[in-house]
Amino acid sequence: QSVLTQPPSVSGAPGQRVTISCAGSRSNIGAGYDVHWYQQLVGTAPKLLVYGDTNRPSGVPDRFFGSKSGTSASLAISGLQAEDEADYYCQSYDSSLSVYVFGTGTKVTVL
Amino acid sequence: EVQMVESGGGLAKPGGSLRLSCTVSGLTFSTYSMNWVRQAPGKGLEWVSSISSKSSYRFYADSVKGRFTISRDNFKSSLSLQMNSLRVEDTAVYYCARAHRDGYSDYWGHGTLVTVSS
DSSP states (O other): OOSBBOOSEEEEOTTOOEEEEEEOOTTTGGGTOOOEEEEEOTTSOOEEEEBTTTBOOTTSOTTEEEEEETTEEEEEEOSOOGGGOEEEEEEEEETTTTEEEEBOOEEEEEO | OOEEEEEOOEEEOTTOOEEEEEEEESSOGGGSEEEEEEEOTTSOEEEEEEEOTTSSOEEEOTTTTTTEEEEEETTTTEEEEEEOSOOGGGOEEEEEEEEOTTSOEEEEOOOEEEEEOO
C-alpha cells in the first residue's frame, strides 16, 4: 500500500508520447520533496532515469521528461521506442512516514 | 566503472536468518550513504534500510525494524544486512544501492534473491 499511486499500465505505438502519473499527497510530493524516476527492464535492476523532479543523469535520452505540480508528478516519454518497454517507478520522501517511498509502478508497453 | 555485487541470498526457513553482503568498487564508498531496497516476486520496489557514510545513522522500514540490522565496513567497501526472524513475506530480490544525499539511488547492484519458505 504505497503512498505514491501510479497507473498499473500505459501503452503506445512506436513514436508516440506517453505519460506516467505519480499521485502523492501533502506529506510527500505536495510538501515539496523531490521526485525521482527509475526504469526497470525485465530481469534487471532499476536504473535512475530522472532525479530532482526534472533532471536526467548523463546518458539518459532527452525523450524522458519529468515534471511536478502540486501533489503529483509525471514522467513523459516521447518518441516511444521498443527499448522503452519496462516498468517505471517514482520515488519521493514522505514526512508522515519519515521514509523514502516508491510508487506502485507502471508497466509501459510498446504496441 | 562502478560495480556493486550482492551475495548471501538463498533459501531460509521462517524464523531463520541470513546475512547479505554488497561489495562496492569504482567509487569512494566511505563518503556515501547506502540503501537496501527489495522487490518481492512480481511486485514493486520497497525501501528496506539506509545507513549513513560513517554509520552514525541507520534507518529501517517498519516492516523489518527490530529484525534486520544494516552495517558497513568502509575499509572493505562493503555493506551488509543481517536478517533475523525471517518471514515468508521477506521473500524478495534484495538490491544494494548508493544513496545520493538528495534521496535518490544512482547506482544499483544486480540483486540477490532471498526465499523464505518451510
